[in-house]
Structure formats: structure tokens, C-alpha cells
Amino acid sequence: MKALSKRAQQVTGSMTLEIDAKAKAMKAAGVDVISFGAGEPDYPTPAHICAAAEEAMAKGQTKYTPAGGTAQLKEAVCRKLLRRNGLTYRPEQIVITNGAKQALHNAFCMLLDEGDQVILPAPCWVSYTELIRMSGGEPVLVPRRREDGFRLDVNAVERAVTEKTKAILINNPDNPCGQVLEEDTLRALAAIAEKYDLYLIADEIYEEFMYDGLQAPALPSISEDAYNRTILVNGLSKSYSMTGWRVGYAAMPPQVAKKMGAWQSHATGNVNSVAQAASIAALDGPQDTLHEMVAAFDQRRRDMAARIAQMPLIECLTPQGAFYIMADISAMLGKTAGGRVLTDSFAFTEALLEQAHVAVVPGDAFFAPGMIRFSYALPSEALQEGMDRLQRFIESLQ
Ligand SMILES: Cc1ncc(COP(=O)(O)O)c(C=O)c1O
Numbered sequence: 001m002k003a004l005s006k007r008a009q010q011v012t013g014s015m016t017l018e019i020d021a022k023a024k025a026m027k028a029a030g031v032d033v034i035s036f037g038a039g040e041p042d043y044p045t046p047a048h049i050c051a052a053a054e055e056a057m058a059k060g061q062t063k064y065t066p067a068g069g070t071a072q073l074k075e076a077v078c079r080k081l082l083r084r085n086g087l088t089y090r091p092e093q094i095v096i097t098n099g100a101k102q103a104l105h106n107a108f109c110m111l112l113d114e115g116d117q118v119i120l121p122a123p124c125w126v127s128y129t130e131l132i133r134m135s136g137g138e139p140v141l142v143p144r145r146r147e148d149g150f151r152l153d154v155n156a157v158e159r160a161v162t163e164k165t166k167a168i169l170i171n172n173p174d175n176p177c178g179q180v181l182e183e184d185t186l187r188a189l190a191a192i193a194e195k196y197d198l199y200l201i202a203d204e205i206y207e208e209f210m211y212d213g214l215q216a217p218a219l220p221s222i223s224e225d226a227y228n229r230t231i232l233v234n235g236l237s238k239s240y241s242m243t244g245w246r247v248g249y250a251a252m253p254p255q256v257a258k259k260m261g262a263w264q265s266h267a268t269g270n271v272n273s274v275a276q277a278a279s280i281a282a283l284d285g286p287q288d289t290l291h292e293m294v295a296a297f298d299q300r301r302r303d304m305a306a307r308i309a310q311m312p313l314i315e316c317l318t319p320q321g322a323f324y325i326m327a328d329i330s331a332m333l334g335k336t337a338g339g340r341v342l343t344d345s346f347a348f349t350e351a352l353l354e355q356a357h358v359a360v361v362p363g364d365a366f367f368a369p370g371m372i373r374f375s376y377a378l379p380s381e382a383l384q385e386g387m388d389r390l391q392r393f394i395e396s397l398q
Pocket of ligand 1: 125237
């Protein structure tokens, strides 16, 4: 048999989903696992959104829609962008995608030729580098250090620009570090993009999850130039607890949107028609569940950071956004857990899951060796119990 394509051979599975699958399999086998692994809110999808889906089915909205999304949903996205972000887009600038993931995949396919580079801060979300490579591009990572509060050094971004650079990608607030890029940093990034004529890709899927009164503007609202060179990516998965519904969207200059719509019409066609109808209810409907959820996450974030601060051999910053905590476990590497040497973050994660029944994601998956990522999107009691187990596990190390 001939070999698979080089691109297929290169691709690796999402480690966050892998850990989550392993934790779920252990749970199914009757093990009481506490999972800090998944990037999905523990809240159910609000009832009025589910009701809108039922109504759409009853009305027979179960057929193909335009490949780039229904006119009604695109209009609802435009209303949201105006209301929430002060941005004016027309429906022909919007593409409705199968989650923010497909919006990103589409964006890279629109922008990248073989060997084109995309600059992005690291640690970063697992899928970015794979998605960039899947469309022939090359990710160029600009490191951020925990010692500097994971702050992004915009001068380092500029130094990373080469003749092959096509775009700068940001995730604000970011997974996995939970840092917020504020307006001055966004302005500096937009200025670099203008100076070197680069595209900007802004993944703002965690925009609702900012704490301590922090606010960051949407990247295209920084300037007219930024608006004209940005593909803005967002979705309903996190804000409306709709991870399984698979609805995301991208907003961009009309000529890019036209191509993206055409691309998607061949690749996947439209997003599930019922999920699109439900998404209108999510965007236009009451936002109180969202606010309640963000307030609960804020509390969990502080509780968890406080618990970690009391433990030996582990350190973390209190994140400013999203719903993750990155913790430094490098002081534990080389120690032994139940006879197993903790050589790196993978070994640590495996030992923690098998011995303490606590699931986290190894930092190596995010280009952050010696760290682990916790999601705090789980109920407070489970969170506290998970922290108790982690503490006992750490105290048992030799
Ligand atoms: C930074 C980031 N972008 C995008 C996504 C994908 O979200 P969606 O469910 O909309 O595809 C995730 C999901 O974990 C994420 O963490």
C-alpha cells in the first residue's frame, strides 16, 4: 500500500481530547475520576436555546442551509458583534463554521501557501500548530515565561517576522495561560501587522471569561487598518455551554469571506441547521446564565489558585481570563510516585491519573514543559476534592 500523505503522517491527535477520553473511560469503568482536563463548561446548555432547537425541528428546519450559514444567524452574529464589540459587519462578511475550530482551519487555508509562517505566542492551545501545518504553513512560536506572568513581548513578535510571515495569531484571553492582552498590546501588534503587511487572526472564543474587571477590545476594533486585516474567530461553545452543538463563526473583510464560504461549500457544507437556529436564540436571548457561569468560574479560579498556593512543589499565577490554570510542577520532576519516576509532564499526568484519579493535561502539549494545565470548569465540590487528592499525591512523592 502506498504511504499516506505527508500531511496525514505529520498530524497528531489532540492531547486534551486524549486525556479527557482516558479519564472518561476510567469513569465508565467505575473509577471515581475528577477531571480538570476538559475545555468545556460543566453548565448545561440553557433551556431557551434547547427549546429553539426543538422548535426549529418541529418547523422542519432540517434541510441544507446556505453553506456559509443562514441569513438569520449571520444577522444575529452581526448584531452581537455590534452590541458586544462595537464592530460593524455585514452578513456577507460572516461565515458560520463547525465550531471555532473550523473557522481557524478555514482561516489558515485562506491565508497560507506552502512554507508561509504564522507567528503565535507559546504556550499555546494544542490545535493551533497542527492546524497551521495541516494547511501547509509553519508555526513560529514566540515564548512567554511564567516568571514574566506569561506576558507577551511584542518586540519578540516583531523580531520573529521574516519574509515568509503571513499572519500573527492571538488568542485573547488565552488557553492555556489565561492571560489577557490589553489594548496597548493589541495596538502594538496591529502596528506590527500594518508595518509588515501581515494578516491578523484573533481567536476570541474566551472573550466573556475575563476577571478582575479586565476588559480587552476585540482586535478589529483597534483601528480601521486592523479591521481590514483581521479574521476574527469566535463561537458559542464556551459562552453558551454549547460544545457539542458545533457552532462557531468568523468575521472578516468581504473578499476573504467570499472565498471562505466557497471553500466551506466544498469541504463540509453548512453547519447543522438545527444548531444554527438554536444559536440565534443564544446570541439574541437572555445572557443571565452566561453571567452566572462567569461569576462561578471567577470564584473557582480564586479558590483553586489559593489551594495551589498552599501546596508544596507546585506554583501558579492567578489567571486573568478563560478557565484554565497553568501550574509549574518542575520541582516535582525527578521525584518518584508509587515507584514511577516523574521524568516530565507526561509522566506526571499519567501517574496523577492512575494513582490519584485526577486528570490534568501535560504542559508539553502546549509547549510548556514542566507545567500542567487545569481546567476549572467543574463543580466546586469536585474541584475541592480534586485539590485534596492532588495535595495528598504531592505529599506522597519521594
Ligand atoms: C483557544 C481555543 N480556540 C478554539 C477552540 C475550539 O472551540 P470550538 O468548540 O468552537 O471548536 C478551543 C476549544 O478548546 C480553544 O481552547
